[in-house]
Amino acid sequence: MMGFPHISQRVGLFQEVASILIVDDRPDKLLALETALEGLQQHIETARSGEEALRKLLLQDFAVILLDVNMPGLDGFETAALIRQRPRSESTPIIFISAVNDTDNHVTRGYSLGAVDYILTPVIPEILRAKVAAFVDLFRKTEQVKRQAEEHAQLLHAQAARAQAEAAKERMAFLADASSLLVASLEYEQTFVNLAKLVVPRLAEFCLIDRMNEAGGIEQVAVAHSDPEQEDQLRKIRYPGPDETSHGAFRVYQTGKPFVSNRVDEKVLADLVPERDREFMASLGITSFAAVPLHARGRIIGSITMVHTEPGAIFNQDTLWLAGELAHRTALALDNVELYRRANEARQEAEAASLAKDHFMAMLSHELRTPLTPVITHLVRLAAEPALPESLRHPLDVIRRNVELEARLIDDLLDLTRVGTGKVHLDPEVVDVHKLLCNAVEICRSDFEAKHLELKLDLSAKDHFVNADPARLQQVFWNIIKNAVKFTEAGSLEVSSSDGKDGGILIAIRDTGVGIDPTLLSRAFQPFEQAQHGKGGGLGLGLAISKTLVDLHGGEISLHSDGHGLGTTVKVGLPTVAEPVAVASSEKPAARGSERQLRILLLEDHVDTNESLTLLLEMQGHQVTQSFNVATALEFATTRDFDLLLSDLGLPDGSPGEVMKAVALRNGTMGVALSGFGMDKDVERTRGYGFRHHLVKPVDVGRLEEILHEVSVVPKKELAEVK
Known part of the structure; x- marks a missing residue:
């Protein structure tokens, strides 16, 4: 089959025109041979050397080659030998043409190189045309057979490809249906x-x-x-x-x-x-x-x-591939089944955990709030004591503010849990909104003064009595005012009241603080949202709880800010009633102290807690031996006498039970456990160590003083006998 270096040759091939190559070093002989073959109406190529002929053979195939025997450089025989070495031309017919009448040697050598004929010059044109025409006809028929074979092969290939494509399409459709069904x-x-x-x-x-x-x-x-x-x-x-x-x-x-x-x-x-x-x-x-x-x-x-x-x-292989793919997709479907089962179990566990969390948060907040109440009470009482040294007033004030902040955070957590479970309880009575606003302002007055904020109070509402839970409503006002102070570094704060357009009372609290980005306004009443995270502490629960409380009172609360640095206004609207009712107050009795000096071994690894308890106990006249680990406490317990052991439960180097056993054996000493855990199992564990009492941190100072009094007035022998 011919090569296709030129488009004209490709066209010629498909029109049944064959190519003939004439190789001779003499132009006159080339012209004579070309003239003799013109009547065949085929494409004729000429070459004047063996080298040129070989180059042309690299570009295309020929039906027959007329090759002169005697040429300078590569002669005809050498050229024929090289032609036969090329696979594409090894069977191309070669006719040798020579003027040398050395018939036996030349003819024998020519035929040995695969020549089909050997012609002596002068060439008779009719004989040459007849011989060449026969080879051209043979070439045409051979090429036709090749083309038909190729076309048939292409047809078979196309049919096979189409069948494969249809089979593949059917397989994919089957697998798609399988995936849907699985x-x-x-x-x-x-x-x-x-x-x-x-x-x-x-x-x-x-x-x-x-x-x-x-x-x-x-x-x-x-x-x-x-x-x-x-x-x-x-x-x-x-x-x-x-x-x-x-x-x-x-x-x-x-x-x-x-x-x-x-x-x-x-x-x-x-x-x-x-x-x-x-x-x-x-x-x-x-x-x-x-x-x-x-x-x-x-x-x-x-x-x-x-x-x-x-x-x-x-x-067969196709069926097995399809079965394997089906098995793979089935495995994926089964994995999905397993994931769904696990997700369903996880959802049920999450729901159970959520309920447990709500219960835990309610219990935790309640337990933490209870011991903080006497702490705040005693701090206020001590701060009002005329004989209190001036050096202690600032530390007590710092402690009071931080304990109040802690109490607020715990109250927020407790209230959030109550809101989530729908268990917020109100004790409504007729109250004066102006009085509650003034109380909230007074509670926050020290915060105003610390920041040098100007307070503007304008209580102009004529109808200012509402049916509400006074503690809860004051909590709302206190939350809003505390937020305003927290986010205002300079400027003023305005608290006002006015009569609502449709009745009721409208309370507005405006500040000149950082303001709120408009994109955050829609989320301001969601739990844990803050205008500036980390600014002034807090959990971001105040507004969320305030909204719930206002809603429960049948009112409305809204928030407005023009943007960052332009302040914030919170408005609360409440329905009013006609009759005011005064609210009575009560006094809390002071706790009693111990009656004699006690020798106390204090085992607490937290340095601040150890030092603060030591200071408190020594101020009451007791002798305190500090220990920060079990090893040191055991050394003291075996060499000294004590009236009381105060010990933390979570110690890094051992069990407090060892120390309790040591002091009890030596001197019949009573033990009081201090712990951040207050569940029943924790109390039982404390008793297993031999402790008489279990106090939850932060320590209830009033309860501790009662225990100190008990130890100071009851003989050790009687204490040891009481279990």
Whole structure:
């Protein structure tokens, strides 16, 4: 077949025009030969040397080559030898033309090089044309046969490609349907049933799905048959137990690879099935089968067994690929089933955890708020004591403010939990809104003064009595005012009241502080939202709780800000009533102190807690021995006498029970445990160590003083006998 270096030659080839190459070093002979062949109306190429002829052969093929024997450089014989070495031209007809009449030598040599003829000059044109025409005709027919063969091969290739494409399209459609059907259920059993129905009749006449059970045996989970009446018979197939690992059904599980047999006879059944089951298996009419494993979560959980009962039906590579892909998608579907099951369990656990968290937060907030109440009370009482040294007033004020902040945070957590569970309780009575506003302002006055903020109070509302829980409503005002102070570094704060347009009272609290970005306004009443995170502490619960409380009172609360640095205005609207009711106040009795000096061993690894308790106890006249670890406390307990052991429970180097046992053995000393844990199990653990009392941190100073009084007035012998 010719090469195609030029478009004209390609066109010529398809028009049945052949190419003839004439090689001669003499122009006159080239012209004579070319003239003699013009009548053939073929394409003629000329070359004046063997080298040029070889170059032309690299570019195209020729029907016949006329080759002069005597040429300078490469002669005709040498050129012919090189032509024959090239695979594309090794069979091209070569006619030698020579003027030398050395017939025997030249002709013999020419034919040895594969020449088809040897012509002496002068050439007779008619004879030359006849010989060349024969070779041209042969070349045309050969090329025609080649083209027909190529066209036929291309047709067969196209048909095969089309068949493959159609088969691939059918496979993809089948797998798409399989994926849809496999994800239609989130139950293991139904997924297996769907899988069996996919296999039959697309891949086999019947299908068995089995899986490994917890005991290590194999059990059937789904069957399908092209004849539904035969499915009951398939369900009677006996599966091997965990002790029958030689059974053929285990082969897929053991190898993790597909197992195929395209011929099932007595020998195959004898190799795979126990003798007692062979007759039954033979009755199923099995002619071939293929089993593929189901891989899920890194292990083989089951297998798909596809069975042909039609004579001659086999499982080829395409079918096995399709079965393998189906098994892979089934494994993904089963993984989805497992993920759904886990997600469902996680959701149930999360719901249970959420309920437990709400209960825990309510209990925790309550337990933390209880011991803080006497702390605040005693700090206020001590600060009002005329004899209190001036050096202690500032530390006590710092402590009071931080304890009040802690109390507020704990109250916020407790209230948030109550809001979440719908257990906010109101004790409504008729109260004066102006009085509650003034109380809230007074509580925050020290904060105004610390920042040098100008306070503007304008209480102009004529109707200012509402039916409300006074503590809760004051909490709302206090939250709003505290927020305003916290986010205002300079400027002023205005608290005002006015009569609402549609009745009721409208309270407005305006500040000149940082303001709120407009994008945050819609989230301002959500829990844990803050205008500036970390600014002034807090949990971001104040406004969320305030909104809930205002809603419970039948009112409305809104917030407005023009943007960053332009301040914020919070407005509260409440329905009013006519009759005011005064609110009575009560006094709390002061706690009593101890009556004699006590020798106290204080075991506490937290330095600040140890030092603060030591200072408090020494101020009351007691002698305190400080210890920060169990080792030091044991050394003191075995060498000194003590009236009381105050000990933390969570110590890094040992159990406080060792120290309690040591002081009790030496001197009958009573123990008081200090702990951040206050559950019943924690109290029981404390008693197991031998402690008499369990105090939850932060320590209830009033309760501690009662215990100190008890120790100071009751003899040790009596204390030791009381359990």
